[in-house]
Amino acid sequence: MEHGLPECLVRRFKAVPDPLVRRRLVNETLSLLDPLSVAGFLAYLLASRDDTGARASWLDAVLGILFEPVFSRDRLDQIRKALSPLAVWGFLQDDDSDGAGSCVSTPYDLEEVPLGWRKARARGRNRDDLRRLAHDPDPSVIRILCENPAVTELDVLSCVAKRPQSAPIFAEVVRSVRFGTREAVQAGIVMNPWCPRRFALALLPMLPRTRLREVSAMTPLPEAVRRAAQELADPGSLHTSP
16 A cells, blocks of 8 residues: 555545444545555454554455455455454455344243334433333334433443344444444454354454453454453563554
8 A cells, every 4th residue: 555545545534524424435435456566455453552643544445345345255365365363354354144143032021012113212311211222122222222312321332232133233333423433332342252253353452451351351252252352461462564
């Protein structure tokens, strides 16, 4: 990648105040770069993650990689092969595993209630309803909750801490403009053994080193996640170029 380009891109992205517009811009920009340049940009963001602009660009980039058709599988493989052998780059590999295993249904006191009623209540302000709906198994309900001003961070933490929990629920929360950028929520997702390995690896660079050390010691988590957390907690393991 051309010297100085990563810094220019981060400044360009940082100048866009609307997070949804910025995410589209990041996706469009990365889709135009060759695999080696994308790898160089990701490596720069990882090494510069103490900077708020670089950290925001990292989140935007990995959300595009995880949830948008930005890159084909072959292109992702080319990007990954151009990078260092750090465990964190495992999020570039296609992996449908759900952490602790395939999610199983659990008792839910509103499961017999029609979805339309639950979605309507998710837009309301009744605290009892909102607390109960935080455990709803339908991603569309969780999406509405994350947009509701009456919903608190504690409600969302209750959602991501639920075990078992499904990958689509984690996806809705991490893509939320309001809650997906919060450290406590990101840590809650990573520390849930039911979180898909790719999600956890992609979010690890958003966490401070104190959190990373906690993650590295959590034996219920996948080995790759714990190893990546340990590597990221050690600044000497990172490099600015692939």
